[in-house]
Amino acid sequence: MSEAATPWSTDSARRGTEWLTSQGAEPDVVISSRVRLARNIRQFPFLIKCSDAQREQLLTLVRSGIAQAQLSAHVLWVDVHRLSAIERMLLVERHLISKEHAKGETPRGLAVSIPDERFSVMVNEEDHLRLQVIRSGLALTDAFRQVDEADDRLEGHLDYAYSSRFGYLTACPTNVGTASRMSVMLHLPALRLLGEIDKVTRATKDMGLALRGFYGEGSEVAGDLYQVSNQVTLGKPESIFLHELEHEIIPKVVQYERLARIALLEKRRRYTEDACARALGILRTARLLTPDEAMSLLSLVRLGVLSGLIEGLNEQTVTQLWVQVQQAHLQRVADCEMDQQKRRERRADVVRERLK
Amino acid sequence: MSEAATPWSTDSARRGTEWLTSQGAEPDVVISSRVRLARNIRQFPFLIKCSDAQREQLLTLVRSGIAQAQLSAHVLWVDVHRLSAIERMLLVERHLISKEHAKGETPRGLAVSIPDERFSVMVNEEDHLRLQVIRSGLALTDAFRQVDEADDRLEGHLDYAYSSRFGYLTACPTNVGTASRMSVMLHLPALRLLGEIDKVTRATKDMGLALRGFYGEGSEVAGDLYQVSNQVTLGKPESIFLHELEHEIIPKVVQYERLARIALLEKRRRYTEDACARALGILRTARLLTPDEAMSLLSLVRLGVLSGLIEGLNEQTVTQLWVQVQQAHLQRVADCEMDQQKRRERRADVVRERLK
Numbered sequence: 001m002s003e004a005a006t007p008w009s010t011d012s013a014r015r016g017t018e019w020l021t022s023q024g025a026e027p028d029v030v031i032s033s034r035v036r037l038a039r040n041i042r043q044f045p046f047l048i049k050c051s052d053a054q055r056e057q058l059l060t061l062v063r064s065g066i067a068q069a070q071l072s073a074h075v076l077w078v079d080v081h082r083l084s085a086i087e088r089m090l091l092v093e094r095h096l097i098s099k100e101h102a103k104g105e106t107p108r109g110l111a112v113s114i115p116d117e118r119f120s121v122m123v124n125e126e127d128h129l130r131l132q133v134i135r136s137g138l139a140l141t142d143a144f145r146q147v148d149e150a151d152d153r154l155e156g157h158l159d160y161a162y163s164s165r166f167g168y169l170t171a172c173p174t175n176v177g178t179a180s181r182m183s184v185m186l187h188l189p190a191l192r193l194l195g196e197i198d199k200v201t202r203a204t205k206d207m208g209l210a211l212r213g214f215y216g217e218g219s220e221v222a223g224d225l226y227q228v229s230n231q232v233t234l235g236k237p238e239s240i241f242l243h244e245l246e247h248e249i250i251p252k253v254v255q256y257e258r259l260a261r262i263a264l265l266e267k268r269r270r271y272t273e274d275a276c277a278r279a280l281g282i283l284r285t286a287r288l289l290t291p292d293e294a295m296s297l298l299s300l301v302r303l304g305v306l307s308g309l310i311e312g313l314n315e316q317t318v319t320q321l322w323v324q325v326q327q328a329h330l331q332r333v334a335d336c337e338m339d340q341q342k343r344r345e346r347r348a349d350v351v352r353e354r355l356k
Numbered sequence: 357m358s359e360a361a362t363p364w365s366t367d368s369a370r371r372g373t374e375w376l377t378s379q380g381a382e383p384d385v386v387i388s389s390r391v392r393l394a395r396n397i398r399q400f401p402f403l404i405k406c407s408d409a410q411r412e413q414l415l416t417l418v419r420s421g422i423a424q425a426q427l428s429a430h431v432l433w434v435d436v437h438r439l440s441a442i443e444r445m446l447l448v449e450r451h452l453i454s455k456e457h458a459k460g461e462t463p464r465g466l467a468v469s470i471p472d473e474r475f476s477v478m479v480n481e482e483d484h485l486r487l488q489v490i491r492s493g494l495a496l497t498d499a500f501r502q503v504d505e506a507d508d509r510l511e512g513h514l515d516y517a518y519s520s521r522f523g524y525l526t527a528c529p530t531n532v533g534t535a536s537r538m539s540v541m542l543h544l545p546a547l548r549l550l551g552e553i554d555k556v557t558r559a560t561k562d563m564g565l566a567l568r569g570f571y572g573e574g575s576e577v578a579g580d581l582y583q584v585s586n587q588v589t590l591g592k593p594e595s596i597f598l599h600e601l602e603h604e605i606i607p608k609v610v611q612y613e614r615l616a617r618i619a620l621l622e623k624r625r626r627y628t629e630d631a632c633a634r635a636l637g638i639l640r641t642a643r644l645l646t647p648d649e650a651m652s653l654l655s656l657v658r659l660g661v662l663s664g665l666i667e668g669l670n671e672q673t674v675t676q677l678w679v680q681v682q683q684a685h686l687q688r689v690a691d692c693e694m695d696q697q698k699r700r701e702r703r704a705d706v707v708r709e710r711l712k
Contacts, residue, residue, distance in 0.1 A: 270701055274643035285637030287630035345626055 013332035016320035017094050018116050019185075024137020028306050029254045031185040031225065031319070032136055034095070035143040037151055038170045038179040039129040040161040046171040047124055055107040055124050062123045063109060065157035071150045072113035080108045086337065089328035095134060101125040119150060126171045129154075138254075140182055140246040144238065147180075174231075180238055183229030184250055185214070189303040190260035192224050193275065200253060204228055207249060214295070214322070223295030223322055228253070265307055276304030280313070284355050289348040294325045301355075317354055325351060369688035372676035373450050374472050375541075380493020384662050385610045387541040387581065387675070388492055390451070391499045393507055394526045394535040395485040396517040402527040403480055411463040411480050418479045419465060421513035427506045428469035436464045442693065445684035451490060457481040475506060482527050485510075494610075496538055496602040500594065503536075530587075536594055539585030540606055541570070545659040546616035548580050549631065556609060560584055563605060570651070570678070579651030579678055584609070621663055632660030636669070640711050645704040650681045657711075673710055681707060 019032035044050060044058055063077055080088060080101060088102040094117065097110055101122050109123040122130040131154070133147040161169040168179035175181070191197050204211045210229050213221040228250070230241060264272040279300035283289075302318045304310035323329060330346050331338055338346060375388035400406060400414055419433055436444060436457060444458040450473065453466055457478050465479040478486040487510070489503040517525040524535040531537070547553050560567045566585050569577040584606070586597060620628040635656035639645075658674045660666035679685060686702050687694055694702060 270643050270697075274704070277641040277643055278638055281637040281641030282634055285633040287626050287633055341626075348630070 013090060013329050014324075015115075016316070017323055018118060019095065019134045019136050020316075020319050020323060021136050022316055022319055024135060024139045026138045026251075026254050027136065029187055029257045030138040030250065031187055032134055033139045033143050034132060034134040034183050034185075035140065035147045036181045036183075037129075037131045037147055038127040038168065038175045038181075039131065039151070039154075039158075040169055040171070041128045042159045042161045044128060047126065047128065048171065050124075052106055058128055059107050059109050059123055062121070062129060062158065063111070065154055066111045066121060068157045069150070069153040071111075071153060072119055074114045075119075076112050076114045078110040078112070080110050081105055086328045086331050089326075090332050093323055093326040093328050096120050096132075097122055098125060098130075119146065127175075129158075138184065138246060138250060140184065140242055140250075144180075144182070144242055181229055182242060182245060183227050184245070186226045186228060186250075186253060186257070187224060187299065187302065188226055188253075188257050188260075189224040189299045190264050191257050193264060193272070194260050196256075196260060197226075200226070200256065204249075204253075209245075209249070220292075222292050224299040225295075225322070261303070261307060265309075272303075272307070273309050276300050276307070276309045280304065280310060280355065283351050285352070286348045288344045289325070289351060290344060291325060291327065291347070294347055294351060295322060298322055298325075313355065321351060321354060324354075369446060369685050370680075371471075372672070373679055374474060375451070375490045375492045376672075376675050376679060377492050378672055378675055380491060380495045382494045382607075382610050383492065385543055385613045386494040386606065387543050388490055389494055389496045389499050390488060390490040390539050390541075391496065391503045392537045392539075393485075393487040393503055394483040394524065394531045394537075395487065395507070395510075395514075396525055396527070397484045398515045398517045400484060403482065403484065404527065406480075408462055414484055415463050415465050415479055418477070418485060418514065419467070421510055422467045422477060424513045425506070425509040427467075427509060428475055430470045431467050432470045434466040434468070436466050437461055442684045442687050445682075446688050449679055449682040449684050452476050452488075453478055454481060454486075475502065483531075485514075494540065494602060494606060496540065496598055496606075500536075500538070500598055537585055538598060538601060539583050540601070542582045542584060542606075542609060542613070543580060543655065543658065544582055544609075544613050544616075545580040545655045546620050547613050549620060549628070550616050552612075552616060553582075556582070556612070560605075560609075565601075565605070576648075578648050580655040581651075581678070617659070617663060621665075628659075628663070629665050632656050632663070632665045636660065636666055636711065639707050641708070642704045644700045645681070645707060646700060647681060647683065647703070650703055650707060651678060654678055654681075669711065677707060677710060680710075 022031070024030075024033075040046065041058065041061065044054055047055070050058070059079075066075060066077075078091075080091070080097065081104070088097070091097045091110065092099055092102050096112055096117060101108060101110075107124060110120060111123070112120040118133055118135065120132045122132070131147050131151055133143040133150070135143045163169055170179050188197065188200065191200060201211050208231050210231050212227040212229065214223060214225040214227070230245070279297040283294070283297050283301065298318055298321050301310060301313070302315060305313050305315045305318060325347050327343050330343055330350065333350075334346060378387070380386075396402065397414065397417065400410055403411070406414070415435075422431060422433075434447075436447070436453065437460065444453070447453045447466065448455055448458050452468055452473060457464060457466075463480060466476060467479070468476040474489055474491065476488045478488070487503050487507055489499040489506075491499045519525055526535050544553065544556065547556060557567050564587050566587050568583040568585065570579060570581040570583070586601070635653040639650070639653050639657065654674055654677050657666060657669070658671060661669050661671045661674060681703050683699050686699055686706065689706075690702060
């Protein structure tokens with residue numbers, strides 16, 4: 001396992017993330033699929049009760065376990081608490097760590113498979129371990145299989161806290177049980193344009209699912225991107241829930257969004273052409289862009305490209321920009337810190353250059 | 357004097373108007389100057405008291421007077437009450453007749469010098485005659501001289517109602533006296549962007565001037581275009597008022613707007629570049645445009661061209677579009693009637709084509 005004090009150099013920040021490559025199943029609507037498992041080590045108290053010394057011990061123990069388990073050809077280890085603010089934010093923007101994990105100064109780590117970044121482990125987040133697999137498109141079963149396999153291997157080297165009555169024990173009771181969270185990132189511009197997002201919100205809520213923004217819990221919806229995830233982890237086997245989500249619920253939403261796209265083209269074609277063409281027009285000319293505006297306009301351009309209303313533009317170029325316009329990526333690629341005004345200028349410059 | 361039942365064919369509607377050619381003095385800020393005189397014929401009551409028969413007699417009398425006076429090489433006569441709604445609106449959009457003149461079905465006419473459209477007479481509007489000269493740039497003295505000369509000639513053929521005590525008698529008491537209205541159309545995008553339009557509004561009000569929108573009394577401001585005109589016509593000789601307006605008041609506003617443009621370029625350059633470039637970006641890509649949005653965006657593009665922020669675009673092309681995007685012009689050029697939705701489509705198509 002290699003180590004890097006400052007991972008994600010200018011070059012790799014410039015590189016896209018694999019989960020934004022629009023590969024896999026239903027890539028027009030399903031951006032990515034993610035499965036996270038929460039695990040804790042039996043010999044240690046939950047993190048809220050851990051001293052700094054115990055947190056250090058945990059880091060060493062888990063890091064060594066990950067190294068022994070040989071989870072991937074190349075796994076990079078990162079001492080998150082030693083990173084600069086921009087480097088941490090960069091990891092958040094690439095969906096490798098949570099905002100909470102980025103914040104603290106107590107010992108905390110990240111292990112991540114490189115260069116694909118598919119598999120990662122946050123160490124000392126809310127739980128001792130949070131294992132994650134993230135994939136492009138609708139690939140929950142694949143993602144689950146991969147994270148499950150990694151979990152099995154790790155269990156050979158680490159002593160997990162497990163109760164035969166409750167299942168895996170977790171810091172937050174809502175995660176107890178299978179302790180897995182599955183989520184799917186959906187791109188729903190047509191439903192929003194038709195004013196039908198509320199129906200999706202209500203339907204997912206009725207099914208016990210959470211609907212969140214691009215950056216997870218508590219984040220605003222941006223770029224018409226919605227994360228659907230399970231709320232309940234107790235009482236239902238993963239396999240059943242996984243099947244429901246991947247083969248029943250998500251396909252319904254996908255179908256719903258596709259019908260909305262067809263309706264836009266058939267019944268409101270001018271309106272849709274106008275929205276998509278203007279979005280590209282603004283992105284190609286603006287000299288100042290906020291992140292929210294950039295994401296919203298990119299959403300419309302993506303819709304335009306996928307609907308055949310915009311030609312001569314690569315869909316991946318557009319999709320990757322969702323992450324590339326985030327502030328840490330902008331600063332890492334430019335290799336300097338910028339205030340909000342400078343970031344807005346830089347964001348507009350980067351977008352103009354990419355969409356030329 | 358020639359006659360046309362349907363003047364302003366497709367071709368001439370496509371042609372720009374002379375007062376939008378940005379010629380004359382201070383053309384960067386002063387779009388046009390206009391002087392209107394109100395005159396009534398002694399033998400007839402004011403129009404509000406006129407029967408249709410009397411209105412017809414007035415038309416014949418005035419038309420004949422205009423023909424005899426030989427006011428211009430080519431004067432076209434139009435029976436406004438025989439025109440279609442679109443043809444009337446076209447005349448309003450070219451600032452040749454007022455909205456009120458366009459509305460009624462009682463006998464009413466227009467005489468206009470062609471092809472320059474500089475000089476015109478509305479017959480049977482609020483007064484029996486409303487003589488108008490409109491010029492590009494700041495040219496009030498010229499416009500006044502021209503309308504005064506035409507008025508003198510006409511007076512040789514028509515018997516004006518004049519009182520040695522009150523001056524020219526007019527239907528509305530606020531016009532009595534010199535019975536002249538002078539107005540200047542200003543383009544003030546920089547003052548608006550800096551939030552300083554209120555200062556102009558207050559200053560002009562303090563000086564007894566009215567500040568109005570692009571289409572005169574009661575019209576909304578659009579495209580950052582403001583009409584400054586005199587409120588009072590009684591008690592002050594025209595020559596003094598004319599001098600004040602042309603050599604003191606308007607030059608101050610012009611200077612104020614120019615300083616604002618410099619301030620934008622020096623202190624808020626990115627912001628200004630962004631506003632102007634986006635405006636052009638939207639106009640070049642939109643598939644739907646309302647008249648207000650089109651006018652506002654054209655205003656920013658004009659500012660961009662004049663400030664050197666936008667290159668490769670002719671300023672006149674942009675300025676002429678202010679009239680070309682109006683609904684009657686769109687329909688006349690397309691030679692068909694259109695509902696609001698179709699007009700928005702057509703407007704966007706015309707603008708895209710022109711600004712390519």
